[in-house]
Amino acid sequence: MAQSLEAYLILSGLLFSIGTFGFLARRNAIAMLMSIELMLNAVNLAVIAFGAFTPQLQAHAALIALFVMAVAAAEATVGLAIVIAIYRNRRTPLVDEYASMRE
Amino acid sequence: MQFPPTIPFLEWAWDDLLFIMLAGIMLAAAFFVVVGRDIVRSGLAMILAFGALAGIYVLAGAIIVAAAQVLIYIGAISVLILFAIMLTQTKAGPATLVFHRQAWAGGLAALGLTVLIITAIINTDWPQRVHERLWTATAEIGLLLFQDGLYVVALQVIAVLITAAVVGGVFLAKPEDVPDPGEGPR
Numbered sequence: 001m002a003q004s005l006e007a008y009l010i011l012s013g014l015l016f017s018i019g020t021f022g023f024l025a026r027r028n029a030i031a032m033l034m035s036i037e038l039m040l041n042a043v044n045l046a047v048i049a050f051g052a053f054t055p056q057l058q059a060h061a062a063l064i065a066l067f068v069m070a071v072a073a074a075e076a077t078v079g080l081a082i083v084i085a086i087y088r089n090r091r092t093p094l095v096d097e098y099a100s101m102r103e
Numbered sequence: 104m105q106f107p108p109t110i111p112f113l114e115w116a117w118d119d120l121l122f123i124m125l126a127g128i129m130l131a132a133a134f135f136v137v138v139g140r141d142i143v144r145s146g147l148a149m150i151l152a153f154g155a156l157a158g159i160y161v162l163a164g165a166i167i168v169a170a171a172q173v174l175i176y177i178g179a180i181s182v183l184i185l186f187a188i189m190l191t192q193t194k195a196g197p198a199t200l201v202f203h204r205q206a207w208a209g210g211l212a213a214l215g216l217t218v219l220i221i222t223a224i225i226n227t228d229w230p231q232r233v234h235e236r237l238w239t240a241t242a243e244i245g246l247l248l249f250q251d252g253l254y255v256v257a258l259q260v261i262a263v264l265i266t267a268a269v270v271g272g273v274f275l276a277k278p279e280d281v282p283d284p285g286e287g288p289r
Contacts, residue, residue, distance in 0.1 A: 013220035022137035024209025052163040074268035080187040081275035
């Protein structure tokens with residue numbers, strides 16, 4: 001099982017779906033950001049799995065995964081800063097109470 | 104004492120047992136992140152999910168990515184998220200509704216996505232597979248990154264991006280008018 005590409009890809013798909021559900025369903029903005037991190041991790045797992053089973057792609061897959069991690073770190077920084085900035089005005093981390101941002 | 108090559112009675116390789124355990128831990132922790140009522144516990148469960156995923160990277164032969172996972176995700180992003188949770192938590196937080204009222208639609212979408220992805224994976228004939236995984240050569244990564252010039256531009260762009268993200272994060276999270284220190288609590 002640890003030697004089959006399908007097992008890794010299915011695991012990655014399940015993790016991505018869990019992240020998708022969290023992003024769509026949670027009310028807390030930080031929980032939504034955590035769900036995004038889970039989805040990025042799922043993508044990384046898929047990339048690593050493809051690299052592990054295709055020898056000429058292996059180092060490239062590791063590099064792409066490292067780049068994804070760097071972008072995820074940047075995204076988390078900016079996202080959390082935005083959440084904190086909104087929290088300072090609204091006193092709530094719940095996204096459905098940010099409705100007046102539409103107007 | 105001689106270690107048996109496969110698990111007794113089950114005839115699995117030890118790798119498989121490790122993979123199933125790590126996958127189970129990771130999926131359970133990720134599920135708890137998504138449905139957990141207390142968001143601090145969600146953040147801690149996220150660290151567990153990242154750690155199990157680092158183990159899966161080692162099983163897939165990507166040791167350098169596993170190390171980076173521990174350093175970046177467990178070491179940096181988790182701490183960042185935990186601090187943001189502490190800064191934005193209200194007392195009423197855990198007591199209020201965790202999900203949107205339309206969460207069932209999100210559940211349906213996630214379920215549909217799961218079915219779609221798994222069907223696509225099972226029905227595709229993946230080419231170029233090897234039957235023995237290889238370990239990623241870390242030296243090869245360094246050469247690709249710096250010597251061969253394939254990823255030099257990407258590396259520079261990432262550097263600029265991270266700098267911009269840090270500056271932007273500080274700018275966004277900084278209070279609008281910082282009072283003089285000593286003028287009372289901020």
